Amino acid sequence: MELYSGDARSVKRNDLLNFEISSDEDEKIKAESGTQTKTMAKGKSSPNSSMKATISSGLKQITPSQKPKRRKIKLMNWKRYHKLSVIYSFLDDLERDYPAICTISVIGKSVEGRDIKMLKISNSDASNAAVWLDASIHSREWISTAVVTYVADYIAKNFHKHSKSITNKDWYIVPVLNPDGYEFTHTNDRMWRKNRAHHEGESVGVDLNRNFSYGWGNNGDQGSSGDPSNVFYRGPAPFSEPETAAVRDTILGSASPFKVFLSFHSYFELIIFPWGYKCEPCPDYLHLLEAGTVMARAIYETTGMIYKVGSTKDLTYFACGTSTDWSYAIAKIPYSFMIELRSKKHRFRLPKDQINETCVEIWNAVMGLMDFIDSTKFKFKTKK
Numbered sequence: 001m002e003l004y005s006g007d008a009r010s011v012k013r014n015d016l017l018n019f020e021i022s023s024d025e026d027e028k029i030k031a032e033s034g035t036q037t038k039t040m041a042k043g044k045s046s047p048n049s050s051m052k053a054t055i056s057s058g059l060k061q062i063t064p065s066q067k068p069k070r071r072k073i074k075l076m077n078w079k080r081y082h083k084l085s086v087i088y089s090f091l092d093d094l095e096r097d098y099p100a101i102c103t104i105s106v107i108g109k110s111v112e113g114r115d116i117k118m119l120k121i122s123n124s125d126a127s128n129a130a131v132w133l134d135a136s137i138h139s140r141e142w143i144s145t146a147v148v149t150y151v152a153d154y155i156a157k158n159f160h161k162h163s164k165s166i167t168n169k170d171w172y173i174v175p176v177l178n179p180d181g182y183e184f185t186h187t188n189d190r191m192w193r194k195n196r197a198h199h200e201g202e203s204v205g206v207d208l209n210r211n212f213s214y215g216w217g218n219n220g221d222q223g224s225s226g227d228p229s230n231v232f233y234r235g236p237a238p239f240s241e242p243e244t245a246a247v248r249d250t251i252l253g254s255a256s257p258f259k260v261f262l263s264f265h266s267y268f269e270l271i272i273f274p275w276g277y278k279c280e281p282c283p284d285y286l287h288l289l290e291a292g293t294v295m296a297r298a299i300y301e302t303t304g305m306i307y308k309v310g311s312t313k314d315l316t317y318f319a320c321g322t323s324t325d326w327s328y329a330i331a332k333i334p335y336s337f338m339i340e341l342r343s344k345k346h347r348f349r350l351p352k353d354q355i356n357e358t359c360v361e362i363w364n365a366v367m368g369l370m371d372f373i374d375s376t377k378f379k380f381k382t383k384k
Contacts, residue, residue, distance in 0.1 A: 078150050078356045081142045083186050084114070087175055090149060091119050098156050107174070108246025111197050114179040116246050121155050121171040129259035131370075132251065132333070134174040137208045137243075137263065137323065138193045139181025143341050143350045143358060144264035148175045150359035151366060165370040170256050177243055178208055191348065195243055197235070199228040206235040209263075210319070212248075212326035213238035215277025223277055223320030234321050247323065251331050259373065261327040261336040262366070267347050268316065268340035269307050271295050271365075274328045276312030276319035282328065283381035285311065291335060291372055298368035302361040305342070312338065334380040335373060339365075 076082065076090040095102045101123060106115045122128060133151065135144035152173045155166060176182045180196040194205025210216070210224035216238040217224065224234035239245045251258055271292040274282040282288065292309035299307050312319050319325075328336035342358050343350050350358070 076149065076153070078146055078359050080352050080355070081146060084176060084179055084183050087145060087149060088115070088117055091117055091152075091175070094119060094152065094156050098159070101159055102156055107250045108242050110178070110180045110243055111195055111241065112180045114183070116174065116177065116179060116243060118250065119152055119171075119173045119175075121152065121159070121173070123159075123167055125168065128168055128170045128256060130170045130172060130254060130256040131260040131262070132172045132174075132258055132327070133262050133264070134177045134247070134323075135264045136175065136182050137177040138265060139178045139185045139195075140191050140193055140348045141264075141266040141341075142185070142348070143266050143355065145175045145182070146355050147264055147341060147359050147362045148173060151363055154363055163367075163371070165374040166367065168374070169260075169370065172250070172254075172258075174247075177247070181205065193231050194233065195241055197241060204228040205233065206241050207232050208241055208243050209265075209323055210234035210321040211239065211241050211244045212321045212323050214321070214326040214329045215275070216321035218277045218320040219318050223318035238321065244323075248326075251327070251333075258327075258331060258333045259335060260369070261324065261331070261333040263323050263338050264341060264362075265338055266341040266350065267343055269305065269342060269344055270315050270338075270340040271307050271309045272312045272315050272324075272338050272340065273336060274311065274325045276316075276322045276325050279313055281311060284334065284378075287376075287378050287380070288335070288337075291369060292337060294368050294372045295337075295339075295365035298364040299361045302364045303357055305361060307340075335369070 076086060076093075082090075091104055095104045101121050103120045103122075105118050105120065107118045108116045110116060133148050135148040136142070152171070152175070155162065155171060159167060178195050181192050181194060184192045184196060192205070194207050196203050197206045198204070207224065210232055211234055215223070217226070217234060221227075221230075223232075225232040227233060235241055239248055251261075273285075273288040273292060289309060296307045296309050299305050308315055312322065312324070322338070324336045324338045327333040339362065341350075341362065342354060346354075
């Protein structure tokens with residue numbers, strides 16, 4: 001079923017209707033349905049007993065047939081947060097429904113053996129540049145997965161209505177980069193941040209966004225931590241974790257040159273770019289500032305939300321071994337951004353009623369960035 005219709009360009013709040021059958025409604029059985037049976041009290045005759053008494057012994061007995069139980073239907077929507085199984089089923093459905101442009105692959109296995117699934121959306125044009133989107137590298141940041149799945153859904157279901165700046169890209173989309181941690185936040189600890197790596201027999205986890213090689217371990221404990229119990233624990237070595245290694249191997253092994261790297265987080269309402277591991281500006285600071293401002297303006301024009309733009313260190317703190325520093329410096333992806341989504345007010349527990357609006361504003365930001373990229377002839381200093 002198509003969720004959207006009309007022009008697939010800029011989307012404003014309330015422009016879209018989300019189709020949903022909620023699991024709450026699924027689990028309610030109408031009292032008046034007549035399909036339920038109740039155990040009769042001792043000594044009372046059932047409605048069928050009087051029927052049987054009046055049927056002659058020579059006739060075949062007819063009893064009412066019981067209707068099957070209602071099947072629970074789980075559909076992807078952006079009115080609530082979903083568990084890993086629903087996210088992965090959604091990806092599989094996109095591949096099934098749009099096989100000409102959607103392909104699912106498993107780019108690696110997590111520490112606990114879960115698949116790390118990636119959706120690729122492409123028209124198979126060999127001249128396309130590649131765009132990377134990932135979410136939930138920090139497992140408690142649920143809104144990031146909601147946003148990335150929304151973007152994937154909107155691109156796939158409206159592909160032939162999009163402008164060339166969207167269709168001339170190969171989209172590599174990983175909605176849950178940390179599947180073990182993501183599942184753990186749904187079942188055990190809502191605030192769990194790291195993966196589920198073991199240290200000395202205990203599941204203490206590694207902060208995957210401190211486990212990339214560029215700037216790994218710089219600045220002592222200011223930008224990451226060597227203490228396994230710390231939330232910023234960087235791991236025993238760069239790319240020690242299978243989740244970060246999967247990102248590295250997929251990007252560096254791609255035949256298509258990556259032009260954009262967007263990693264989605266929460267909750268600072270920021271658009272940030274390298275460097276995180278040192279104070280100096282990156283070689284393309286001014287151009288990345290301009291590109292980030294394009295996204296921030298699109299967000300503001302959509303919902304009125306204000307996202308600040310700047311380098312990681314300028315707007316937050318030292319962060320060493322991050323994916324964006326690595327993607328810019330080592331993978332040579334010129335437009336490398338971390339987008340910190342809503343909200344400073346609610347922190348990691350963004351209310352469900354803000355999911356759809358957040359998704360819409362970020363879609364407009366992503367689309368604005370693609371238009372900007374295709375219209376500029378800027379030559380990056382970080383070229384391969």
